[in-house]
Amino acid sequence: MATFNETANVYFGDQALREAMPMMKKLGTKALIVTGQHVAASSMMEDLKNLLCEFGFGYFVYDEIAGEPTVDMIEKGIKEYNDGGCDFCIGIGGGSPMDSAKAISFFVKNAGLIVSYNGTKLTGSRTGVVCIPTTAGTGSETTKFVVITDTESGVKMLLKGDVLIPDIAVINPSYTKGAPKSITAATGMDALTHAVEAYTSKKAMPLTDPLAIDAVKKIMKYLPEAYENPYDYEARSAMAVAAFEAGVCINNSSVTLVHGMSRPIGAMFHVSHGLSNAMLLKDCLSFALDGAFERFADLGRAVGVAKESDSDVAIAEKFISAIQELCAIIEIPTLREYGIDSGTFLELRDKMAFDALVSGSPANTRKPVTIEDMKKIYKRVIEE
Numbered sequence: 001m002a003t004f005n006e007t008a009n010v011y012f013g014d015q016a017l018r019e020a021m022p023m024m025k026k027l028g029t030k031a032l033i034v035t036g037q038h039v040a041a042s043s044m045m046e047d048l049k050n051l052l053c054e055f056g057f058g059y060f061v062y063d064e065i066a067g068e069p070t071v072d073m074i075e076k077g078i079k080e081y082n083d084g085g086c087d088f089c090i091g092i093g094g095g096s097p098m099d100s101a102k103a104i105s106f107f108v109k110n111a112g113l114i115v116s117y118n119g120t121k122l123t124g125s126r127t128g129v130v131c132i133p134t135t136a137g138t139g140s141e142t143t144k145f146v147v148i149t150d151t152e153s154g155v156k157m158l159l160k161g162d163v164l165i166p167d168i169a170v171i172n173p174s175y176t177k178g179a180p181k182s183i184t185a186a187t188g189m190d191a192l193t194h195a196v197e198a199y200t201s202k203k204a205m206p207l208t209d210p211l212a213i214d215a216v217k218k219i220m221k222y223l224p225e226a227y228e229n230p231y232d233y234e235a236r237s238a239m240a241v242a243a244f245e246a247g248v249c250i251n252n253s254s255v256t257l258v259h260g261m262s263r264p265i266g267a268m269f270h271v272s273h274g275l276s277n278a279m280l281l282k283d284c285l286s287f288a289l290d291g292a293f294e295r296f297a298d299l300g301r302a303v304g305v306a307k308e309s310d311s312d313v314a315i316a317e318k319f320i321s322a323i324q325e326l327c328a329i330i331e332i333p334t335l336r337e338y339g340i341d342s343g344t345f346l347e348l349r350d351k352m353a354f355d356a357l358v359s360g361s362p363a364n365t366r367k368p369v370t371i372e373d374m375k376k377i378y379k380r381v382i383e384e
């Protein structure tokens with residue numbers, strides 16, 4: 001049986017934050033604002049603080065989410081929440097602050113070590129949580145997933161459970177304007193990976209298929225524009241919609257091989273999530289292709305790379321070429337160009353392949369994936 005879930009209250013557009021305030025009243029009276037230092041010093045944060053005051057909320061700012069969240073960052077956030085007398089959370093920023101807010105909202109209500117929840121389905125209660133994305137990428141504002149790195153074991157833990165789906169998403173595309181090119185590229189490729197993986201996943205479903213196709217079309221068209229012209233509202237708006245759609249897709253249809261293999265690279269070599277996905281995309285999709293020619297061909301037709309006389313196989317291959325071209329336009333580096341030492345990478349590939357398999361994501365690919373297959377793909381990618 002397949003169920004379909006997404007964030008229940010989604011506010012979109014330039015006035016989204018103001019419009020969300022009455023609904024936020026239902027969550028609590030004092031917010032822990034979870035963010036990073038860059039957003040903490042931005043005009044977006046000023047907007048948020050001003051509106052919270054205008055609507056009679058108290059708040060406390062926890063701005064120590066530096067990069068992708070670790071167990072330590074979440075534990076500190078739980079302490080700040082309790083010390084500050086907060087009763088709900090607001091995550092504002094990219095995927096990391098949003099994931100952190102979701103995790104804090106859960107762990108303030110649930111005892112036990114964070115690592116003990118790895119691999120389990122999170123259930124139970126949490127405090128209210130609002131997500132405000134300032135990048136177009138992870139879709140965390142609508143997903144049941146949180147990724148937290150356990151620095152002790154070097155594992156990026158994927159925590160999941162419907163309880164982690166935020167109560168409110170506030171999407172104002174203007175908040176993504178002016179993001180640096182490298183962030184636009186990496187987060188945009190994360191969203192593309194979500195849409196492609198969900199559409200070609202074993203768990204793909206009729207309710208997510210149209211969203212996945214629309215997201216892929218929008219990203220292939222608008223990511224280069226958002227990359228070249230960071231203040232182009234049309235491009236930023238299309239990317240914000242696509243990232244949300246792609247988030248809904250993975251929430252219900254899951255990711256597959258790329259995400260499975262990407263998390264260990266992030267944990268071992270500190271490559272950002274979207275970038276490690278982008279670096280793996282061509283080789284993982286090429287591997288997955290013969291399990292789902294028809295599905296990949298659908299995507300190729302949607303983005304306009306197909307001729308009428310082409311076979312599904314030919315269109316699927318053209319789709320992968322189009323993704324490669326996109327990666328070139330937005331200057332995605334190879335692992336070696338990024339500065340990763342191939343000797344160290346190859347030494348760690350057994351552990352990475354094992355961690356990828358254990359995450360469960362590769363098993364959603366529409367063909368069997370073994371540890372040996374993943375070791376071969378890691379080798380191919382580091383040799384490029």
Ligand SMILES: [Zn+2]
Binds near residue numbers: 138190194259273
């Ligand atoms: Zn992702």
